Amino acid sequence: MDTEEFQLPRSRKANERLHAMIPGGAHTYAKGDDQYPEHLAPVISHGRGAHVWDVDGHRYIEYGSGLRSVSLGHAHPRVTEAVRREIDRGSNFVRPSIVEAEAAERFLATVPTAEMVKFAKNGSDVTTAAVRLARAATGRGRVAICGDHPFFSVDDWFIGTTPMSAGIPAATTELTVSFPYGDLAATEALLERYRYEIACLILEPAGHTEPPPGYLAGLRELADRHGCVLVFDEMITGLRWSAAGAQGLYGVTPDLSTFGKALGNGFAIAALAGRRELMERGGLRHSGERVFLLSTTHGAETHSLAAAMAVQTTYVEEGITARLHALGERLASGVREAAAGMGVEDHLLVRGRASNLVFATLDEDGQPSQQYRTLFLRRLLAGGVLAPSFVVSSALDDADIDRTVEVVAQACAVYRKALDAGDPTPWLGGRPVKPVFRRLV
Known part of the structure; x- marks a missing residue:
């Protein structure tokens, strides 16, 4: 979907509701709508596995779920069953x-x-x-x-x-x-x-x-x-x-x-x-x-303790850490190949351990750029990828990774155009995303 066609009218209204009652519009600054392109901060309806849906009805492949907290995927059956058992017994x-x-x-x-x-x-x-x-x-x-x-x-x-x-x-x-x-x-x-x-x-x-x-x-x-x-x-x-x-x-x-x-x-x-x-x-x-x-x-609270026990058991019995690394390695390799294919491998960088990948967006001079991050995020969102980072969950599958790489390649094509123009402004659609820690709003 072209970024000009990609709109989030219900999310935009929901964000206004959030800001009217909640300082910052979220309960964690890293989830604030200032971390996303202007008017393109999805408000989530629900999630399952590695996917989430916003209130506008769009489905996304999600990375960095819950600020890295949801590593098994949303509504993981072993976890939710353990939680249900304890909730019925008092919390x-x-x-x-x-x-x-x-x-x-x-x-x-x-x-x-x-x-x-x-x-x-x-x-x-x-x-x-x-x-x-x-x-x-x-x-x-x-x-x-x-x-x-x-x-x-x-x-x-x-x-x-x-x-x-x-x-x-x-x-x-x-x-x-x-x-x-x-x-x-x-x-x-x-x-x-x-x-x-x-x-x-x-x-x-x-x-x-x-x-x-x-x-x-x-x-x-x-x-x-x-x-x-x-x-x-x-x-x-x-x-x-x-x-x-x-x-x-x-x-x-x-x-x-x-x-x-x-x-x-x-x-x-x-x-x-x-x-x-x-x-x-x-x-x-x-x-x-x-x-x-x-x-x-x-x-x-008993249900949270039950969740933790189920998580630890799942990690050990199902080799989750190894799966996270395998998924992350596949993703990092694909993103790097896509970036190289569009000639932006020196500007879109994937960093970190395979189980905890982040990306950096650099400008024409090789300096970190919030403007190029904005451009990149806009293209990812329009392609159905919600990725403030590339931190994987074990609920992802190869098809999710492959689709993500396709969307990244499309974003890299726009990134290359902006680099050639020497100015990403025409592709931002509004103000740039902002760092979490800053003295003034």
Whole structure:
């Protein structure tokens, strides 16, 4: 379908309804309509497997489902059946459910590098709990974050370091420092500069590139030598890198780690896991000062715990991680071939591990471009591909991948025209898409 013919009138009205009542028009900034071409932000009606339908009736092949949380596909039968069973038995009680013990056992069997686990509803709660626990255990106030990773928490200790720092006291932000990924010397220099002040190092163990040889083991040694806590944020790498996360794949054990995203296949669940000695500080079986670790009314809803158990079982029994990699490799190969065929291989780049692919859109000078991203997204949407990233789910099949590559090739033909013209503006159809983190609207 030509982009001029592709219209979303019902989605446009629905977006107005959303903005009238919900700040930003969505409950996650990364889902905002400013992330999509003007007037082409679909509002979803429903999804099944690797496909979603918008309120205008269009069907899309979907990537990055639920911001990477739906890795098995929408309404996966093993997950939904497990959820239905628990909903009929009640979801929240005045005392722990036996399901909490079962879910913890299942998690710790899947992630054997952890000794204890506590569940919550979102990633921010568990990363902030990890920071609090590290501060309590070390008696230190500073937190060192990996500055090359985009997001750790909605809480002040992290958001104060972003361009959207309004409302956060400078005194809070000053307690957070950053280190570059892959550079042990720079990290050691930071630890020396703030000797005995840094409570923890927190990072995603892997991102768009593989960790340099010896890097994670080197961080482990630095943390031990400087007496700080090593925290792996496995929100994205958990399950997608291996069933036991990046720590299971690379063989380096952090003191604490956080999981979420794929853990519930769209159901709200996150986990803080780690060494018993640290985790027990938030419990009742120690003699030290108590840490208010995590205390959430809905953190152990039985149906979400059941979803997590079903997800982990499915990953292990059906080899889901390997399937994600195979699908991602097929997609990356096809997209790169399509881009090369249209002469834009230096401008449309596919990056990341096969199970977690993203794409970059570069301008005539090889610089990242929101305008070219807008052009590219418009063509994908018109072709029935909803892809803020190329992160795959296991519900995709070869036909989905092949159709996606066809649509990408069509988009690359327009990309080439814009590059030749030296100006993508005629193909934007309105304002460019915007970065999530920016100071002004």
